[in-house]
Amino acid sequence: MQAALIHSYKQKELELTSVPIPDINSNDVLVKIIAASINPLDLRTMAGGLKMLLHYDMPLILGNDFAGEVVAVGSKVTQFKVGDEVFGRPRKDRIGTFAEYIAVNTEDIALKPKNLTFQEAAAIPLVGLTSYQALHDLMDLKPGKKVLIQAGSGGVGSIAIQIAKQLGAFVATTTSSKNVEFVKSLGADQIIDYHKENFANVLTDYDAVFDTLGDKNLEQSFKIVKPSGKIVSVSGLPDAKFGKSYGLPYWKQFLLKVATRNLSKLEKETQVQYNFLFMKPSGKQLSLLTEWIEKDQVRPIIDRVFDLNDINDALNYSRSGHAKGKIIININ
Incomplete structure (x- = not known):
């Protein structure tokens, strides 16, 4: 699969390269990512600003939230099935949404709001x-x-x-x-x-x-x-x-x-x-947000959408501080 990663902190640009599709554990699902979003957390991680709190092995695929489709489920998974449209924020030691697939614990995801596109849903989790x-x-x-x-x-x-x-x-x-x-x-x-x-x-x-x-x-x-x-x-x-x-x-x-x-x-x-606040992933809380979203009481705000091949342009736009709402990355 294609993924955007760093080999060391303070790397100026993400490298787009081919890496293996991740394996899943018994409580995981494998998600084909349709869209992801950029967050300031990505820039801080890339710059090494969170080394005091988080340890990551290199190379590291960046990206902290996503929307996509379940393509495989672990042996103990009962609440999701292949074909489900989901969105989520993976836990901090399993980030990597700037990629075509991600293995994610089922506690960290929820069914995608029915009234949102994948791009809109990717703007919500983090x-x-x-x-x-x-x-x-x-x-x-x-x-x-x-x-x-x-x-x-x-x-x-x-x-x-x-x-x-x-x-x-x-x-x-x-x-x-x-x-x-x-x-x-x-x-x-x-x-x-x-x-x-x-x-x-x-x-x-x-x-x-x-x-x-x-x-x-x-x-x-x-x-x-x-x-x-x-x-x-x-x-x-x-x-x-x-x-x-x-x-x-x-x-x-x-x-x-x-x-x-x-x-x-x-x-x-x-x-x-x-x-x-260092937020915690929660599929249950995403489901609460979904109730508001499906009643049109909360809506995602999207500034621009970039393709994965242009992710470094998206990061530079995020650094500018001028975005109104979220910056989205089309993955698949």
Whole structure:
């Protein structure tokens, strides 16, 4: 099969090459991938930015979510059959969706929403699960609560706004002036043009912030969240609390504690809880998202579609930071 891979971290481009079709375990299915999507996680992995948390042997096929068709099932698989159309996010030690086939555990997939194309379905798994786990699992958003979702027109933000509205929250978001009407159409209640205003000078007394930007934007988020509120970040640094829950050795937990001492200081000063999110694959949660999608309450947002042969052009476009919604790769 054809696959896009790296031989070492900081490799400038993915190499398209032929590799064996993977074998499946008893609880796996083999999926012929029709479409995959690009996520910032792919770029961070490629650059070696996650070596503290993840160990990968080289060569490594990149890609973190997909939609496709089941072509073989393991001996213990009963919930899926050959011919099923599925979508999913493979677990972190089994990534590799920039390829024509993938072996994936059945717990990590769900039946594809009936009203979506494969390309549309491929836009959902990673950003949908990330948003749901941030807003529902960690923030426990309830009707009437106020949440700021950073970068509302991006791949994560555009789904997170819709999920937050399904949970009944009041949603503020940041975006550029050209995307104001777009994020409004997704359900955003208050929109801050970051070219003209600093959100930290506009918003107050918020219950939560979903940070997708990190750095100064993350630090300034502490200014707008009320005591006992929560900040969940997918772009900030993991802290020692995350390192312990993730099972990292003590020396790595110590390094994370040192690296995030400023965030810990802000937590104490503001009485706001900081959480770093490293999302977990979940076929069950994908099925919950499917219910909203099939009722047209949540919809995927696609910016551009590239063919697998043009994947490096797609990565460069992702690096530009100008995508509105997701970037999709046609595989088969």
